[in-house]
Amino acid sequence: MHFYKLKRTGIRAYLGIGLLALALAGATHLPHDTLPAGDADQGGLTTPDDFETLVVADSTGLARHIVVNDNGDIYIKLRYFGKGQGGGTVALRDTNGDGRADVMRNFGNYQDHSSLANGITIHNGYLYYSSSLAVYRSKLIPGQLLPDEKTELILKDDHEHGPHWHITKPMAFDDAGNMYVPFGAPSDACQDMVNSPGGKPGNRGVDPCPELEKHGGIWKFSADKPNQTQADGSLYATGLRSIVGMRWNPADKSLYAVVHGRDNLHRLFPGLFTSWQSAVLPAEEFVKVTQGTNSGWPYYYYDQMKGRKMLNPEYGGDGKKEGEGAKYQKPLIGFPGHWAPNDVLFYQGSQFPERYKNGAFIAFHGSTNRAPYPQAGYFVGFVPFKNGVPSGEWEVFADGFAGVDPIINVSDAKFRPMGLAEGPDGSLYITDSKVGKVWRIMFKGDRKAFGTKQLASMEQHKLLAHIRTPDEVADNLDTQTKELGQRIYNTYCTPCHQRNGMGDGSRFPPLGGSEWVTGDKKRLIEVVANGLEGPIQVAGKPYNDLMPRHDFLKAEELAQVLTYIRRSFGNDAGPVSAGDVRQVLGK
Numbered sequence: 322m323h324f325y326k327l328k329r330t331g332i333r334a335y336l337g338i339g340l341l342a343l344a345l346a347g348a349t350h351l352p353h354d355t356l357p358a359g360d361a362d363q364g365g366l367t368t369p370d371d372f373e374t375l376v377v378a379d380s381t382g383l384a385r386h387i388v389v390n391d392n393g394d395i396y397i398k399l400r401y402f403g404k405g406q407g408g409g410t411v412a413l414r415d416t417n418g419d420g421r422a423d424v425m426r427n428f429g430n431y432q433d434h435s436s437l438a439n440g441i442t443i444h445n446g447y448l449y450y451s452s453s454l455a456v457y458r459s460k461l462i463p464g465q466l467l468p469d470e471k472t473e474l475i476l477k478d479d480h481e482h483g484p485h486w487h488i489t490k491p492m493a494f495d496d497a498g499n500m501y502v503p504f505g506a507p508s509d510a511c512q513d514m515v516n517s518p519g520g521k522p523g524n525r526g527v528d529p530c531p532e533l534e535k536h537g538g539i540w541k542f543s544a545d546k547p548n549q550t551q552a553d554g555s556l557y558a559t560g561l562r563s564i565v566g567m568r569w570n571p572a573d574k575s576l577y578a579v580v581h582g583r584d585n586l587h588r589l590f591p592g593l594f595t596s597w598q599s600a601v602l603p604a605e606e607f608v609k610v611t612q613g614t615n616s617g618w619p620y621y622y623y624d625q626m627k628g629r630k631m632l633n634p635e636y637g638g639d640g641k642k643e644g645e646g647a648k649y650q651k652p653l654i655g656f657p658g659h660w661a662p663n664d665v666l667f668y669q670g671s672q673f674p675e676r677y678k679n680g681a682f683i684a685f686h687g688s689t690n691r692a693p694y695p696q697a698g699y700f701v702g703f704v705p706f707k708n709g710v711p712s713g714e715w716e717v718f719a720d721g722f723a724g725v726d727p728i729i730n731v732s733d734a735k736f737r738p739m740g741l742a743e744g745p746d747g748s749l750y751i752t753d754s755k756v757g758k759v760w761r762i763m764f765k766g767d768r769k770a771f772g773t774k775q776l777a778s779m780e781q782h783k784l785l786a787h788i789r790t791p792d793e794v795a796d797n798l799d800t801q802t803k804e805l806g807q808r809i810y811n812t813y814c815t816p817c818h819q820r821n822g823m824g825d826g827s828r829f830p831p832l833g834g835s836e837w838v839t840g841d842k843k844r845l846i847e848v849v850a851n852g853l854e855g856p857i858q859v860a861g862k863p864y865n866d867l868m869p870r871h872d873f874l875k876a877e878e879l880a881q882v883l884t885y886i887r888r889s890f891g892n893d894a895g896p897v898s899a900g901d902v903r904q905v906l907g908k
Contacts, residue, residue: 357420370775371766381757386740398441440491451490487563500544503564506537510635511619526635558614566664573709579662604655617649625655659688660698670747674771690816693799695727717782727786730819806885822890830859833890
């Protein structure tokens with residue numbers, strides 16, 4: 322009896338050591354019985370048949386990008402440095418093999434407290450992570466969850482920036498010692514959204530665009546040199562407005578990025594673009610980036626329905642003129658407007674069926690500014706690749722993050738997919754930016770038998786309201802809206818403050834219960850008409866973004882929309898008259 326117990330204990334110990342050695346070796350494929358079981362509800366997600374999903378962690382903080390080490394340890398970059406989250410980066414470890422993180426440690430209290438922290442990756446034994454204004458690295462210590470306490474500054478963005486700049490710093494590394502970092506631009510098309518002349522409809526962009534000197538592109542740096550600034554790097558590609566997701570593809574040794582398109586086509590040019598066109602255009606671009614790539618921003622945008630680069634209205638375009646768009650690089654795929662592709666990952670493992678090998682997973686964070694149509698995106702897609710180019714149509718790989726359909730307000734979405742990572746066993750990890758949920762997706766079926774049958778159910782997801790192209794009439798949420806103030810609000814205010822007046826939960830403040838709305842009329846009129854930039858407090862919470870000027874609205878229109886917001890979203894304040902507006906603004 323004692324011998325049997327000893328023998329059984331010895332076998333368990335031997336197996337434990339073997340599995341640990343396998344994990345530390347970074348194996349790319351494990352048998353199904355060594356993978357943890359998926360959750361009974363699959364973590365609330367829908368995936369192709371024979372995949373299983375489990376929730377690794379429920380609330381890490383406002384999670385952005387993610388990376389998984391060879392031993393299975395997980396590192397996640399949080400949106401903020403500190404601010405109640407105990408450090409800007411979180412480390413997770415599963416100590417009992419059930420697939421769920423039972424150790425969670427925050428680290429990284431840095432001098433740079435800028436928001437929109439984003440990138441994180443492992444390169445040559447270092448954990449690299451970024452804020453809006455810097456790229457850092459810390460040495461990983463074998464067997465230890467947290468990296469070395471010493472933080473090394475690799476790159477510093479030494480420009481002056483406003484809060485509305487697209488200045489997240491994802492990074493990618495090639496195999497020749499280079500690091501690639503984007504420097505995003507602040508505007509839709511090289512115009513000032515706060516000060517005249519760029520804040521009014523119909524005004525032209527600056528030509529040539531001075532922003533392109535230091536923004537709207539990707540720069541190449543040394544991966545190991547400390548204390549670099551942009552002057553230490555070289556311009557690698559240009560004409561790229563805003564990049565949050567970027568990845569080096571080892572299969573063809575090339576750089577790829579997903580690019581956010583411009584906004585405000587209808588708001589700034591209501592005579593040229595309908596609200597429907599503004600909701601679905603321009604495309605979010607999936608691009609292959611090589612030395613000298615020029616994607617045409619700010620002069621051109623990509624229309625995924627026409628399949629062509631079109632002249633931006635700030636430079637004389639009207640939605641029909643191509644100008645010299647043909648000379649600029651077209652994307653591999655143009656996804657519908659405002660889906661917010663925030664990460665891209667080329668699958669290298671062998672756990673998933675062969676069709677996924679070297680293909681691209683893309684996390685769509687979801688739109689905020691498709692009004693008066695439902696918000697869209699909020700899923701993880703997949704693009705099959707062969708010989709360095711897409712080999713088929715894009716697919717819906719994982720859906721169900723939002724928990725509702727249609728998605729009227731961004732705050733309605735329960736979760737928003739953000740970051741992607743591949744584990745040492747070939748599992749796919751996905752982060753959520755709202756509460757910091759982390760999912761792990763595993764394949765449990767027959768790799769060789771996987772095909773059309775297992776994919777069929779996901780094809781139907783393309784018909785859902787948050788993915789399909791909306792019908793211009795049937796899907797217009799304003800069809801029954803008769804109040805003028807509400808219609809003006811839905812056109813100009815919902816992109817930031819949302820249809821329910823609750824904001825987007827992070828960048829843009831709520832209007833419901835806001836002292837800025839229900840308080841002094843004069844201040845409210847001045848803010849909406851003249852814009853506002855810089856840090857403010859709303860209902861005790863800090864915000865720091867851009868409120869564009871709306872002085873193009875007539876006094877009567879401004880009065881109508883201000884009265885609407887003062888009497889909506891739980892507010893109960895007095896009306897604003899056209900006379901009040903004229904008295905404050907002299908118009």
